[in-house]
Amino acid sequence: xxxxxxxxxxxxxxxxxxxxxxxxxxxxxxxxxxxxxxxxxxxxxxxxxxxxxxxxxxxxxxxxxxxxxxxxxxxxxxxxxxxxxxxxxxxxxxxxxxxxxxxxxxxxxxxxxxxxxxxxxxxxxxxxxxxxxxxxxxxxxxxxxxxxxxxxxxxxxxxxxxxxxxxxxxxxxxxxxxxxxxxxxxxxxxxxxxxxxxxxxxxxxxxxxxxxxxxxxxxxxxxxxxxxxxxxxxxxxxxxxxxxxxxxxxxxxxxxx
Amino acid sequence: xxxxxxxxxxxxxxxxxxxxxxxxxxxxxxxxxxxxxxxxxxxxxxxxxxxxxxxxxxxxxxxxxxxxxxxxxxxxxxxxxxxxxxxxxxxxxxxxxxxxxxxxxxxxxxxxxxxxxxxxxxxxxxxxxxxxxxxxxxxxxxxxxxxxxxxxxxxxxxxxxxxxxxxxxxxxxxxxxxxxxxxxxxxxxxxxxxxxxxxxxxxxxxxxxxxxxxxx
Numbered sequence: 001x002x003x004x005x006x007x008x009x010x011x012x013x014x015x016x017x018x019x020x021x022x023x024x025x026x027x028x029x030x031x032x033x034x035x036x037x038x039x040x041x042x043x044x045x046x047x048x049x050x051x052x053x054x055x056x057x058x059x060x061x062x063x064x065x066x067x068x069x070x071x072x073x074x075x076x077x078x079x080x081x082x083x084x085x086x087x088x089x090x091x092x093x094x095x096x097x098x099x100x101x102x103x104x105x106x107x108x109x110x111x112x113x114x115x116x117x118x119x120x121x122x123x124x125x126x127x128x129x130x131x132x133x134x135x136x137x138x139x140x141x142x143x144x145x146x147x148x149x150x151x152x153x154x155x156x157x158x159x160x161x162x163x164x165x166x167x168x169x170x171x172x173x174x175x176x177x178x179x180x181x182x183x184x185x186x187x188x189x190x191x192x193x194x195x196x197x198x199x200x201x202x203x204x205x206x207x208x209x210x211x212x213x214x215x216x217x218x219x220x221x222x223x224x225x226x227x228x229x230x231x232x233x234x235x236x237x238x239x240x241x242x243x244x245x246x247x248x249x250x251x252x253x254x255x256x257x
Numbered sequence: 258x259x260x261x262x263x264x265x266x267x268x269x270x271x272x273x274x275x276x277x278x279x280x281x282x283x284x285x286x287x288x289x290x291x292x293x294x295x296x297x298x299x300x301x302x303x304x305x306x307x308x309x310x311x312x313x314x315x316x317x318x319x320x321x322x323x324x325x326x327x328x329x330x331x332x333x334x335x336x337x338x339x340x341x342x343x344x345x346x347x348x349x350x351x352x353x354x355x356x357x358x359x360x361x362x363x364x365x366x367x368x369x370x371x372x373x374x375x376x377x378x379x380x381x382x383x384x385x386x387x388x389x390x391x392x393x394x395x396x397x398x399x400x401x402x403x404x405x406x407x408x409x410x411x412x413x414x415x416x417x418x419x420x421x422x423x424x425x426x427x428x429x430x431x432x433x434x435x436x437x438x439x440x441x442x443x444x445x446x447x448x449x450x451x452x453x454x455x456x457x458x459x460x461x462x463x464x465x466x467x468x469x470x471x472x473x
Contacts, residue, residue, distance in 0.1 A: 010285045019283075022456050026464065076301040080455040083462070086469055111308035112314055113314060114471055120358040136318050144374075146381045159330045172385055177386040182395060193451045195444050201391055202408065203396035212450030228464045234457045241449060 021240070026233045033229055039226040047165075047189045047207035048088070048220035054163035054187055055092055059099035063162035066093075068152045068177050070115060071108035071145040072169025081193045084215045085114055088191065091221035092122035097132075105138045106155055108148030109169075113140045129195035149173040167214065168190035172200035179204060191217060195209030212238075268465045275463055315340070343369065411435060 033040060046120045051065075058065045066086045071185035072078025087107060096102050097120075105116050116138045124133035140251050141151035153176045156164055164181040167190065174190070174197050182204050190201050198210050209216070212234065219227035251257035274296055280286075281293025319333035346365040360368075393412060396405050417425055420431025461467040 011285070012441060016283055019456065019460070021462055022453075023463075026457065026460050030464065030466070035382075044262075073304065075297070075304060079424040081451075083456070083467070084460055087467075091468075109342060110311045113311055114307060119469075136316070136321060137313070139318050140314045146385075150381055154332070155330065158327070172389070173382070175385060175388045175392055176381070180390060182392075193454075195447055198314050200392070203389075203392035203400075203405075211447040212454040214449070215454030216452075226461070230346075230457050230461050230466070234453050237453050237457070238450065241453065254412055 001042065007223060016242060019143045022233065022237055025236050026230065028164070029233050031230045032228075033232070036227060039225070039234045041202055042216065042228060042231055045209050045213045045216055045220050047191055047213070048208040048217050049205050050187070051088070051092065051189055052095065052221060053166055054165075054189070055096050055099065055101065055103070058100035058103075058162040059096075061100075061162050063160040064101060065092075065096070065103040066152075066159075066161045066164040066181075067105045068107060068149075068164070068166045068168070068170075068174070069107045069109075069112050070166075070168030070170045071143070071148050071176075072107045072112075074111040074115070074234045078169035080210055081108065081169045084217060085145055086112070086119065087218035088165070088167050088221065090119050091218050095215060097123040097127045097129075099142075100132075102134070102137050104155060104161065106141050106152040107138065108141055108143065108145060108152075109138060110143065113138060114220070134145045145171055146176075149176040156180040156184065158184065161186060163187040163189070165189045165191075166201065166205070166254065168200075168210075170194060170197040172196050175200040176205055216225050268468055272463055272465065279459075288302075312340070316335070 033076055052066055067089060069089070070082065072082040072085075074082055083202040089103070092103065102120060105120070108117055109115050115136050120137060121130070121133050121135075121143055124130050139155070140150045141155075149170075155161070156177065158179050161181075163183070164177065164186050166188070169193055170192055174192070178188050178190070178201055187207075189207045190205040191214040192198050192201060193211060194216050198208065201208060202222075213233070216227075218224070219231050248257065262472065277292045278296050281289040281291075281296075316337070319336055321327075322330045322333040325339070344423065346360070346362040349359060350362045391411060397409065414428055415432050418428040418430075456465065462469075
């Protein structure tokens, strides 16, 4: 029993405090705003707003939207970024399936493949046409990020793609994908968290969702309360963290810390 | 019953596994660490199955390309041929009486990685320099804004400041200042936002608000 006792020095107090505070904020917001009350408002992120229009354009022109989900596995440090990119696919799937214009999705992480396929399959089931589902619309390209980007770029070049969305865990190699899109004059949208990828894609994308904006995809595209509440919690926590940073900086300046 | 199996059991498993794994990282309790290590090992095993699914997906997509003779079908055939070639040493090593002249799986792996995959990866990475430069020029063409000019100006200062040319020492100083002061501040702000987004997404999974694993 003694071995199972917790020593205070073995606990990451700061992390537990941050997670505790975040959970508290999120739970309170879910209780107060989860089902009723005024709908939380949000800032529009053009990258996700335009994605819906591009889905419609793809359907009209008989082409397809390309969505690159990146190389972030679901068991690594990029798991939440990949989950956020899956939210984008989920938000888009029903509409794309109703237009009979499913997106071509390329993945560079093996664990993303079954989840992305499942999202598309469920959208077809909800639309009452499960037989129309084609698992080949979700493609695993390569496990190495650079090889994946080169393969995804080839998908853009060789298929009837009308617009490209690069969303998820990428490094600077994502510029291979956007460069292929630029060569074909395609509208380019992106949602990225890695600063190296952001700086690489800034010149080549029309609309870029940077950093925390990536996690707003679900809320931006569906407007569902469960996503909006998460955004409000994120905003509250950002203010708390910013105040803490200023407070700590002031303490350091005054020599009290 | 179906509702329970498809909806709540996967959610419950995900929440409990997530909380135990997170607990194992935050609190160095032997029991929590034991479960965390095992759950992460299971995740690796499950991802092994995903590898098999990935292989099937590649065979399906590229097999279809070849059968329908679509654009680039020759590259698809090359890919499938390379996969088969890669499998060959493993299959041969399983044979009971292998002639000594046949190279071992380790030797073939070394040749493939050192002389094919590494150089190809390096070449592709080198290609990035050109795509980035091309992107920067394209920026001037399609987006003539103050932000674009500012972006390119900083790129030029950073590049020239990184080159050891006599007379450009001031640019090296400017480069260091850009990287260490505004660059670092912007990067930290961006990463703080990403960290908060990550925390909220993870908590939404724990609170069953985000359910990528269940049928609803």
